Amino acid sequence: MQKSKHTHASTGSDDSRKSACNRVVAWLDARFHLEGLRTFFAHKQVPMHKHSIWYYLGGISLFFFVIQVTTGVLLLFYYRPSAESAFESVQFIMTDVHFGWLIRSVHSWSANLMVLSVFLHLFSVFFLRAYRAPRELTWVSGVLMLFLVMGFGFSGYLLPWNELAFFATKVGTEIVAVVPVIGKPLMIFLRGGEDVTGATLTRFFAIHVAVLPMLFIALLGFHLLMVQLQGMSIPPGVVKKQRRIKMMPFFPNFLLRDLLGWVVALGCLVAIAALFPWELGVKADPFAPAPAGIRPEWYFVFMFETLKYIPAKVGFIDGEVLGILGFGLVAFLLLCVPFLYEKTGGRSARLFAALGIVALIFMLVMTAISYLGGLG
Amino acid sequence: MPILKHALAFSLVLFFLQQTLFAQEEEKQPRDSCVWCHLENEEEPEEPAHAMQEDIHAENGLSCVDCHGGDAGLGFDEDEEAAMDPAKGYIGAPEKKDIPRFCARCHSDPGYMRRFNPRVATDQYDRYKTSVHGQLLLRGDEKVAACTDCHGAHGVLSFKDPRSPVYALNIPATCGKCHADREYMAGYRVAKDVVEEYKKGVHGITLLEKGDQAAPACNDCHGNHGAVPPGIPAIGFVCGQCHLNNSELFAESPHKQAFAEEELPECETCHDNHAIEHPTDAMLGTGEESICMDCHEEGSDGYRIAEVLYAKIDSLKLRLSAADSLLQVARKAGMEVSEPLYQLNEANQFLIQGRTMIHSLSEGKVDSLTARGIGLAIEAYEQGLQAIDELQFRRKGLAVSLVFILLLALGLYLKIREIDSRTVFREEEVRV
Incomplete structure (x- = not known):
């Protein structure tokens, strides 16, 4: 009897909770017309096949971005963007602010993991040819976001104003100056003068916390909208083999899987950030000689290393200029991948895959060479 | 008429060309008969003429006759004697005993030397006369060093030139030419192993092995021109x-x-x-390596002070070492401990000052320094302990967080399975 009483009581409270919830939904519905959105998600389906695992990389990248925004805002409470106090403020965050060390470490590690997941996302989309019509603009917005992510990394690296970051930024902005015609003015614009100074720091800070986030959020909104409008692409190889494909409801089945991925990513991130706190190093001294082993962040290393091996002169062109223009051309071609693919009528699929593999191997080899100490 | 004009112009050009070429031919011939003769005449040594090309005197516009006298404008026509006429002031090569005076004609004349360098010293000869080298030379001992033995005769270089025998890094070898030669130095009362000993010492290692010119060479302690023990x-x-x-x-x-x-x-x-x-701390105290014990016996005042001073220095050293080890452990674990490490640097300064203060033999003065260093080292050590505690707290916090995250992931996984078991997965037809 007691048991049935209890069951009866809990059903009653469930009912009242449900009706309260329904009232909130009805209130919101009347104002935002959520019915359409609900119907859309209720009917949204995700294809299930052997390559479905790659669908989660976009979500993981988004998760890291959310972490970046959250921890970034928390760091802003204490960070002071000037040459005199930037280093000290980060030191204060790491030693005196409660859990400041964790927030900063998570921000730094999450930035790197985000770059990694964005790269993996790009390569998975490339090799599965998910950029095909009508998803060209999704690809273009994704590639632009990759460039912005690299910009986030480059600008954020300088903000603690430590020795390694200072000299890496010096070298990085010097490379920008190599670009013909616009290079020098662009370098002066980035540095806020001829040299890397406090002016560079405030500029990078503004770019890091205002300019790039605005552009990124606009592109991200567009990217997600396109993904929702067009649904997930099914790889041509899968379509060729199977006429009928099993579909999974997006809500809640796929979304819960996404959520599981995020929870696992959070666990890994927290463990890495706590066990290997991001080092601060020593404060930048513009008058000190450059320390040995200056290297940009790992995702720029393959470009940095490549520039070292291009001869000083290639024909009548300066080797470094050729290298920079070459990377610029590759970046442009990357943006144009869907259009180039369509132009060949899809006949160059093998060539595209081969080029992708070559590019991937090239990046890995150049990075490895750099970390192993160069080619002798 | 135009042909005539052209011919005239052509001859003028030829004339100027010939004049220029002829002038160049003339330039190749040395104008100084000393140099010409020493290079051309096989009986005369070539070395002085070659060496003079880099000589500091030549760089300042001086030539052979400025030291040796004579007339270098004469003597080209196999009439060597005309150039080396004593009536023209020719004095030739000086004898060893006369060398210092020979050089001093200019180097002791401030008025003359000012023309080349207003700040140059002109007391070398006076100092030399007071040196052991100078005294012995005056007494007729020609084995001792005169100016040319250290500086060279021709091809004298500035002491700032790394090739010069009197460049700081080369001085021990230059002095060693005689002072390290036991046979040559036999009969003199000076020690024969000074150069070898110097090279083994902290000054020799710093100067010769590390190339640090702040370290003294022979002349910095003994003087150069007025060299005496x-x-x-x-x-x-x-x-x-x-x-x-x-x-x-x-x-x-x-x-x-x-x-x-x-x-x-x-x-x-x-x-x-x-x-x-x-110097090591073991030189202090009462241990086996102690040099205090060379003079002070057990039970004496000196013995007690040596023991006390050593204890103070050693105590600060131990504190510093303990704090540093702890902070390094924390740093390697990723803890931000740059502030206590900086503090430890400051404490280390007190150790350095304390070691210097040993020379006062004052217990109070040494203690005032070591006590401040110990205070800082203790503070740094405590911060190290806090960092280690914080590290433990982080590890525990991480473990607890991971348990929650794992449980959440497990819950999600079970929920997914449960929902999947209730879901009917539709199959859709797809088109290429």
Whole structure:
């Protein structure tokens, strides 16, 4: 009897909770017309096949971005963007602010993991040819976001104003100056003068916390909208083999899987950030000689290393200029991948895959060479 | 007529060309008969003429006749004697005993030397006469060093030129040409192993192996032109030129009078003269390596002070080492401990100052420094402990967080399975 009483009581409270919830939904519905959105998600389906695992990389990248925004805002409470106090403020965050060390470490590690997941996302989309019509603009917005992510990394690296970051930024902005015609003015614009100074720091800070986030959020909104409008692409190889494909409801089945991925990513991130706190190093001294082993962040290393091996002169062109223009051309071609693919009528699929593999191997080899100490 | 004009112009060009070429031919011939003769005449040595090309005197516009006299404008027509006519002031190569005076004709003349360098010293000859080298030369001993033995005769280079025998890094080898040659130095009362000993010492290693020119070479302690052994009363002043604090503290200490009474050389008694070893804390105290024990017996006042001073220095060292080890452990674990490490640097400064203060033999003064260092080292150590505690807290916090995250992931996984079991997965037809 007691048991049935209890069951009866809990059903009653469930009912009242449900009706309260329904009232909130009805209130919101009347104002935002959520019915359409609900119907859309209720009917949204995700294809299930052997390559479905790659669908989660976009979500993981988004998760890291959310972490970046959250921890970034928390760091802003204490960070002071000037040459005199930037280093000290980060030191204060790491030693005196409660859990400041964790927030900063998570921000730094999450930035790197985000770059990694964005790269993996790009390569998975490339090799599965998910950029095909009508998803060209999704690809273009994704590639632009990759460039912005690299910009986030480059600008954020300088903000603690430590020795390694200072000299890496010096070298990085010097490379920008190599670009013909616009290079020098662009370098002066980035540095806020001829040299890397406090002016560079405030500029990078503004770019890091205002300019790039605005552009990124606009592109991200567009990217997600396109993904929702067009649904997930099914790889041509899968379509060729199977006429009928099993579909999974997006809500809640796929979304819960996404959520599981995020929870696992959070666990890994927290463990890495706590066990290997991001080092601060020593404060930048513009008058000190450059320390040995200056290297940009790992995702720029393959470009940095490549520039070292291009001869000083290639024909009548300066080797470094050729290298920079070459990377610029590759970046442009990357943006144009869907259009180039369509132009060949899809006949160059093998060539595209081969080029992708070559590019991937090239990046890995150049990075490895750099970390192993160069080619002798 | 135009042909005539062209011919005239052509001849003019030819004339100027010929004149220019002829002038160049003439340029190739030395204008100085000394150089010409020493290069052309096989009987004359070539070396002085070659060496003079880089000589500092030649760089300043001086030529052979400025030192040796004669007339270098004469003597091209196999009439060598005309150039080397004593009536023209020719004095030729000076004898060894005359070399210092020979060089001093100019180098002791401030009015003349000012033309080349207003700040150049002109007291070398006066100093030389007071040196052991100069005294012996005056007494007719021609084995001793005169100007040319150290500086070279022709091809004299500035002391700033790394090729010069009197460049700081080359001085031990230059002095060593004689002073390291036991056979050559036989018959003189000076030690024959000074150069070898110097090379083994902290000064020799710093100068010759590390290339640090702040370290003294022979001339910095003995003087260069007025070179003499400093002698017992002066050695403290010689070392005090660089080791000022140690020298002043020693002068105020009870050792000053005691050393004077015993006729012991001040710094050398404990540190040696040429083979100066890098000082260690073990030189203090009452252990086997202690040099205090060379003079002080057990139970004496000196014995007690040596023991106390050693204990103070050693105590600070132990504190520093303990704090540093702890902070390094924390740093390697990723803890931000740059502030206590900086503090430890400051404490280390007190150790350095304390070691210097040993020369005062004052327990109170040494203690005031070591106590401050110990205070800072203790603070740094405590911060190290806090960092280690914080590290443990982080590890535990991480473990708890991971348990929650794992449980959440597990819950999600089970929920997914449960939902999947209720879901009917539709199949859709797809088109390429």
